[in-house]
Amino acid sequence: MSGVRLMRFVGFEREEEAEAWARQKLELAHPPEFFRAMIGVDDNNDFVCVVIMTNFTKRNVDLTIVMDGKRMTPRGTIDMFNGVFGFLFDKLGVARATGLLRGKNKRAKRINEHFGFKLEGVMRKSFEDDDLHIYGFLAEDYYSHSWRRG
Numbered sequence: 001m002s003g004v005r006l007m008r009f010v011g012f013e014r015e016e017e018a019e020a021w022a023r024q025k026l027e028l029a030h031p032p033e034f035f036r037a038m039i040g041v042d043d044n045n046d047f048v049c050v051v052i053m054t055n056f057t058k059r060n061v062d063l064t065i066v067m068d069g070k071r072m073t074p075r076g077t078i079d080m081f082n083g084v085f086g087f088l089f090d091k092l093g094v095a096r097a098t099g100l101l102r103g104k105n106k107r108a109k110r111i112n113e114h115f116g117f118k119l120e121g122v123m124r125k126s127f128e129d130d131d132l133h134i135y136g137f138l139a140e141d142y143y144s145h146s147w148r149r150g
Helices: 015-026 074-092 106-115 139-143
Strands: 008-011 036-041 047-054 060-067 096-102 118-127 130-138
Touching (some): 008 074, 015 036, 015 060, 047 074, 060 106, 074 139, 096 106, 106 130, 130 139
Parallel strands (some): 060 096
Antiparallel strands (some): 008 036, 047 060, 096 130
């Protein structure tokens, strides 16, 4: 498969390094006060996908998904999906995950919608040059999703 990266899901390894990589890709100046980061790497152990989890409450965790711009194999994507959402819904027992992304980021919107996130709202002019789109993914969305394993 030309242009497709083999991604291996590795979970919570190298969290600090993964967060810094994601923050640089997002052009953010400061790290979150508290976070968890799940990662997928390629055969060279370079980051392919990093999911940053922040703002933990009993009912919700905010997610930011950062990818290196390459397509992933279906197997790697499904492993990442189950790792992230299994942690949130099975281990933590939250009711929902919230995805926050820039309105202009068409690729991020496609990824969120492909995973099953639903657009819940738009915060207009949240950025100097863009809106903030709010997506939600509920525990029942995960438990009924065709990608769920376990």
